[in-house]
Amino acid sequence: MLYPLATLETEKLNAIQDLEKDIGSPVVALAEVEADTAALPEDQLKKLQELEEELGVVLVAVRPN
Structure with a gap:
């Protein structure tokens, strides 16, 4: 959610x-x-977290429909 x-x-x-x-x-x-969140491998999760830090926002990867 x-x-x-x-x-x-x-x-x-x-x-x-x-x-x-x-x-x-x-x-x-x-x-x-x-929404269902996507289960990301560690390397992809790290990329998401780095972009969150850079942009100053919270990012949520979701599973496609």
Whole structure:
């Protein structure tokens, strides 16, 4: 399972912004995406981790459908 940032309609965004004001803290909305991660050999996993470090992001290899 993956959880990227959710795309929100105005009504949902407004509700989240109201909650942020009420609790005094930012809230991040994530969407659930069905995905199976790929089992990578050690050398490929190392390449993925090196690129994560270089780009400053989290990368997830998934199995193709």
